Amino acid sequence: MAVPLPLSSAPTGAEYLRAVLCSPVYDVAQVTPLQVMNKLSARLKNTVLVKREDRQPVHSFKLRGAHAMISGLNEQQRANGVIAASAGNHAQGVALSATGLGIRSLIVMPLTTPDIKVDAVRGFGGEVLLHGANFDEAKAKAIALSEQEGYIFIPPFDHPAVIAGQGTIGMELIQQDAHLDRIFVPVGGGGLAAGVAVLIKQLMPDIKVIGVEAEDSACLMAAMNAGQPVDLDRVGLFADGVAVKRIGDETFRLCREYLDDVITVDSDAICAAVKDLFEDVRAIAEPSGALALAGLKKYVEQHNLEGERLACILSGANLNFHGLRYVSERCELGEKREALLAVTIPEQKGSFLKFCQLLGGRSVTEFNYRYASDKDACIFVGVRLTGGQTEREEIIRELRDDSYQVVDLSDDEMAKLHVRYMVGGRPAKPLSERLYSFEFPESAGALLKFLQTLGTYWNISLFHYRSHGTDYGRVLAAFELVGHDAEFEQHLEQLGYDYHDETDNPAFRFFLAG
Template sequence: MQETIRRILTARVYDVAIETPLDPLPRLSARLGRPVRLKREDLQPVFSFKIRGAWNKIAGLSPEALSRGVICASAGNHAQGVALAATRRGAKSTIVMPVTTPAIKVAAVRARGGQVVLHGDSFDDAYAEARRLEAETGAAFIHPFDDPEVIAGQGTVGLEIVRQHSDPIEAVFVPIGGGGLAAGVAAIVRFLRPETKIIGVEPVDAPTMKAAIDAGQLVTLDQVGLFADGVAVRRAGTETFRLCRDLLDEIVLVDTDAICAAIKDIFDDSRAVAEPSGALALAGLKTWSAAHPGSGSLVAVNSGANVNFDRLRHIAERAEIGEGAEALLAVAMADDRDAYSRFLRTLDGRSVTEFNYRWSGEGVAHIFVGVALRSGPHEKDDLIAALRGGGYVVEDMSDNETAKLHVRYMVGGRASGLPGERILRFQFPERPGAFLGFLNSLQPAWNLTLFHYRNHGDDVGRVLAGISAPPAELDALHAALDRLGYPYVDETDNPATRLFLDGT
């Protein structure tokens, strides 16, 4: 322990790293009823804390070692730190990365002078290849977490936290992949603030350190989830396991939805976009705080911001569910307008975030609907009870991974026996009652055959609707829709409509 503390206190990190701020999160603090602060390691030159450990290790290499180059295995953030540190010291760097690494991280490594080798589907595959290349070339291996100098460099994050927050801290939350950051932070915080809890956070599908601590020895997981790719490690380090086992108070596990909700919390309070592993600690903080009410200050480490832009679509979809702000329900009802109208009245002014339906001809409509929740966790249960009391068959899909990932986008398909069906694309105002007004504008003989809607956070909702009306009544249909006043485009002859929705 003394040697670890000495290494942290003498670590060389500020030649390339910066002392990052410890920012308050006022909106989240108000919601949790206690002060919450975020350690902004996403503001480092490589947008991650990993530059600390990489530089501390490489800064200590001899000129002879540097002449043979350095090599590492990494899912991205450590890779950038090694590439930058090696370039600063005039050394060649070879970075072995899993083929699943986000493209933004691969590009960033190359931009910082690293020679990238893509190998395998996981960190462990990349690690094995990097070790093989190390033996072949004689390059110095820079371990991403299981090295005393790397651990010491990461530990300076904890040193800054206790210096920046002179008042008592109830708990510090640290993400865990291989455990380098958690080990370093735990060591220095335990030494300087023994009364402060140090809590590690892992994804529920990658509980590498928790599995090892529970077993009392290192274990290798058969597989790990890749959503939080920065912590997708199947086996913790020997030294990091020893330190985390002795110094962590506990480890909290969180799921994908909780991580996405934490990304949104960080954005709402700071306008920063964290990567999934970067928001992991805050997700754990929220989970722990819910189980341990109090007023003490809590600190979470935002470990990085290297996220592909296209992943934000998935993150945004899951964030509302993760913070309990949306319910996803499968509702079965009679396939007629009266049933739809009663269903919408049962929602009682709630905001519908999604509505997916396709005519089946079986007399029963199966609707996939999203509903915004604003009154707390009991609201979903109350809504389901009200719908079932109205005679509807309801299944809660909010925690159904298959429904959230796939089925919600597959509701519908081609339907036969629909002469005169028109496919129309609308813009609905985002206000309660808009859909009911649309239904009421249709004549009894015009059947609603398809409906797809998703709230995108704008002031108008984008809707695709199918209406079955005899050809002789098309003018009357368009006149009714014109009176409704919602902008629309007839997409019946759109190639996408003909290929995937038209059953004639």
């Protein structure tokens, strides 16, 4: 078994280098692959490589730092047991390492921690105490218990031994590809970024190391601006693995000295990166795991990089499965592949068809509408883009040139999070209408065929459609009809799509019917 080297409270770069080289992490951790992302490389005109830390036994890099510290405890400390605070990944690393060394472990986790991470900690032999609304409250509880009960506190990032353990990733990166130009590292508390940066700068200082933070938990950026670690007023929990209110003192010292740059990204960009990882290497990353790739993509765009070898660290894959719903909904916006618009169109037959034809063959990804008055209709519409921001501006210009009132909602967080699901309600006057659900092939022209067959003859009083990337699209539509209309029934059959009469559906009657 390797023996970790003792480190002072503020080790030099050379001391960190020796500690990384002698690290005992490979007693439990694996050397993870560095994979080329071929599709993204072609798109970005750079060679993009991803370091697959999701392949570790605990599906994240945190095992390295936890084991580096725990394996260095003396016999008395081991007998006392260890305690840690974590949103999940550090917790699993501590639990696995401690159990393997025959040491009792207690993990304090925030109440918001996904079940998958709580269950995994218990599966690795750790005891779990759920406490606090966020990491910082869990950490305060863990420290209090360590003082009261004698546990040895294993910090998630702000300790030289933990930092040295994470630095082994940097060693592997240059062993796997000595020609890297830049390495992008996710930043939460800063342990991974500090460890990788200090190692790289001791051995290959020409390689740039860039830290990437989530915009709503950018504690390193705040510390850089203030010149010292500061508390954020609040942190976002979407990328819960990096939801840290305050950067560590030692990690900040190292990051400030050794990182070449820091960049922040929003949640939509993270969602787009999750999708990129799945499409390219079939990895399902947690949001914080895709953070570095999101930063890489933004950095390439901002600095017009081309022809470089760029590595990013996929730091973890402990994703709450239900979180994929949000990721799937937002990834197209993060990639600038979808525009969300509020458009006012005339309330008359054929107006939606005319609107779609004006889009020039572009795919409509979403359409929400409910009759409000006899004059105008305000629709919530999504349009798939292939030309990014430039195409979005072009669509808006074309619609306005044709006298449509348009409001761009693509960057409106409330619209994306709430309003898109709330468009509708009851009509302003009683309507004689029938409601139908339709299923049709998700192919070019399918929606236009629907509108040309039905939308030019009968007034559509309600319409909802959202593309989910499946083989079949689903539409909910209501038509103004008086009694039995044989011609309408004939057109339904002519359409050739599966349909069902939903007029008596209780949800429709309760929330939407006139």
